[in-house]
Amino acid sequence: MRRRKKGRLTMKYLREVIRLYNLGGLSNRQIAKACNVSPTTAGGCINKYIDSGIPYETFAELPDEKLESIFYPKEPDQPVYSRPMPDMEYLCKELKRKGVTLQLLWEEYIRENPGGYSRSQFSYHYQQWSKKINPTMRFNHKAGEKVFVDFSGYKPEIVNPITGEVTSVDLFVATLGASSYTYAVCVPDQTKEFWIEAHVKMFDFFGGVPECIVPDNLKSGVTSPCFYDPDINPGYADMAAHYGIAVVPARPGKPKDKGKVENGVLNVQRRILAVLRNRTFNSIQELNSAVAEELVNLNDRPMQHMKSSRRQLFKELDQPALKPLPFERFEQYSWKKAKVNFNYHVQIGDAHYSVPWRLMGETVDIKYNSRIVQILHKNKCIASHPRSFKRGYYATSAAHMPPNHQFVASGWTPERMNKWASKTAGVYTAKAIDAIIDSRQFPEQAYKSCMGVIKLSKYYPPERLEKACRMVLESGTVRYNSIKSILEKGLDKIHYLEGEPRKNLVHENIRGNEYYRIKGDD
Template sequence: MNKLRQIIRLYCQGTGTKTIHGMVGTSRTTVKKYVHVWHKLGITHDEFNEKSDNELSVLFTTPAAKTINSPRMQELELLHPGYCKRLKKKGVTREALHLEYIQQHPGGYARSRFNNAIDTYLQLSKPVMHIDHKSGDKMYIDFAGSKLQFHPADGHQCDAEVFVAILGCSQLTYVEAVESQRKEDLIKACENALHYFGGVPAAIVPDNLRSAVTKGSKYEAVLNDEFAAFAEHYAVTIIPARVYKPRDKALVEGAVKLIYRSIYQRLEGRRFNDLESLNAAIRSALEIHNNKPFSGRSYSRSEQFEEIEREALRVLNPIRYEVHKQVMVTVMKNGYIRLGEDIHYYSVPYTYIGKKVKVLYTSGIVQIYYHYTQIATHKRDRARYHYTTNKDHLASQHRFLTEWTPEKFIQEAEQIHEDVARYISQVLENKSYPEQAYKSCSGILSFARRVGPERLANACRWADNLSQYNYPVIEEILRKQLDQLQPEGEQVAIPSHKNIRGKEYYQ
């Protein structure tokens, strides 16, 4: 303000602007501007001297003062609210607004001055708060608007989403190309970022992505269950940015703009066959970006991270997080649920037959829940159309059936008599599938409780002599009490009966 007072005093004394420029050391343009504003204000030199430095600052240096009584600027200022409101709409650009402005006001400002006026209005109408980022406090994440491409062996082009993470304090940046913005890819990229940084911040600030936030809110957003489980695994808080408030994560928005210049340009013109090769190239460019000194400073992001932020990060969970896929299914009547991805069946307690249950599964385990209570867990098996069974889940009658095996029947028969065991072995061998003979074996062995072991052993010897190996033959022998007759030799003739046909019948 001292120079301003000197300029006005010298001008009132009749000194020319060129001479004032040499005496005060201020550019002639600035001298002319101050003199112009003084004339527009219409005040005397004495009134000028009575004003304080603060009042003079307001009159001579604020944007309003610089354009005082300018008809063109006053005209444009009236249009600012409407223009800035329309700029929020998708597809509306400053260039389009300027063309409209020139058509309606042919003598208006050129595009550069028009844009500066818009910026000045936005800065005055929306003051921005400076945020001091504490070390180890927040990691901001987002996806870049522009995608990268890779070309698999079949030749078609695939688009890759570009994930960006940045630490608030040191501004150390992590970039990775992923297949999509699905929760599986988002969680994997977040986890890779934590491992790249070598620690866990106090909070992660995502945008309102569907893969991270189920329902956005100005006050408290609802997190996606899987992303919340990931945060719990690494003991980190998720603080989503407010809806339509990009300044909540301005740091990562700025990081995205920087990687367009520092990473995208380095990849331009190069061809990649898969995500792995694309990410390898990104990692090389990322190291250059992080190790490049800040503009106007003597240190880089990596140096600042090592100095002030690495020690502030918390220790990583040594166990990698596995994404839990989720599906709702109904327990079938046989007491199993069907995991559609593998077409494999898993048992649940039979009391839940007909109930809807939630299945959470990873690459190695299948967990089944009913109303937030875990009712079954199994090791994941990808064998199609197979069954994984926990015998404790089955009803008593079903559990008994699952215990039927050839060895079990032979062992039980041996406890009765060796002839019974030999006969049971023949029953099992004479069926294409042993399971077909299980009911016959069970029925034959039940005769030991009804008629006694001795009669059953005799009946088995009679049937064995006849080379008949099934339940009806034993039942008939015992019913006719043929087992009490003593067979003569190896072959014993059975008494005549209308249902028994001799060899003559087939002549």
């Protein structure tokens, strides 16, 4: 075994040589043989020790650094050819600009410094500098802790079998942190509805729920991206609350925060989309079936530098650590803000839903889907109604009404509405108001429409409003929109009510009865 380090004795064997020399009675050759070094090397060390004049007791206490400076002093630095070092901070700043490469910066550098570093040395010095300034952190993910989700930049396509139209769809990819177990599914687009639906399918695929999700800052998941305090989309937050999972978005402009799924997306593109590149799919269901088949192969494939596959690691690490799925599958809702009207109702689509009358004028949050409408005030549910798609429908709870079925805030009653209409326009307007009120289950439901009819008197003469109201009363369709349409289109000007004399219309395209009588005589 060699006992040298960089062509010199290590301090351990140097000490041994000097110790044997101080014992006395041993020749240099015997000391060299005992230490397994050459006699010349041993003799050189002994001569340097003698020349130093250091007593052995002091020598034995000296640290290795001091011994090395005595026995192997540093040689004076040789003059080297000095080359100008590039400005590393400038290079780093310029490389962040679009289209700027290290090759371009080296060409600019060498033009200013003809005797400067070569291309390879230029790159080497910059890489060494960048490693010190921006070191990469290696994440060791705990089992069952995180799932990283993102959309693939490369989009698969489906072809309409009838028209031949090609449509791009989005590929959702999710990767668990510890095992890299991967899930992929195609969705029509990146809207919130399909973003959340993909998450629900992902949890079903994993058969459990990790502690947190790490998404990118797309609008479907994050309403307001922020480096330190992002604002989560309400629907996405609702889904996370249902599954008991935390949403921790990656920092904007920091792709290394979600490096796990970036690598997962790359694997899906190479191992799934590339394999399917020569196949034609006529529906997203057909495409997802093929993706699911190739996904099995991806998860069963042994990973590079590891003996295990993603599926094996998933069963060993992530699967036992995942939380169980909730008893009920997540039901997706839409959200909106609305101000409570003076009739203590809010509108979703073409229907209206009541809230407690004391909240008139307040802003509420509305959570709804095709089945139910829930209204929240200050994060507390104050009303819940079955969803209706009937135009003009009012869902009113008696518990939400003020005492005596009257609008307490301003004192409106059906009688007052009738008197106001009579005073503003006339008797037919008042009758139309009564008809609108009678068509609703509760008078309060009709107040908004009644006010709309009366307000038309600001834009049209009372005579026209009266005539329009008489027309709708005769037709039996007494609604605000019908009255407004008659006035906007001027139908009240050409419509003749019963009992009114009709005038003959004169026009060059109207032949009249005389034309047909003459033609018959011929």
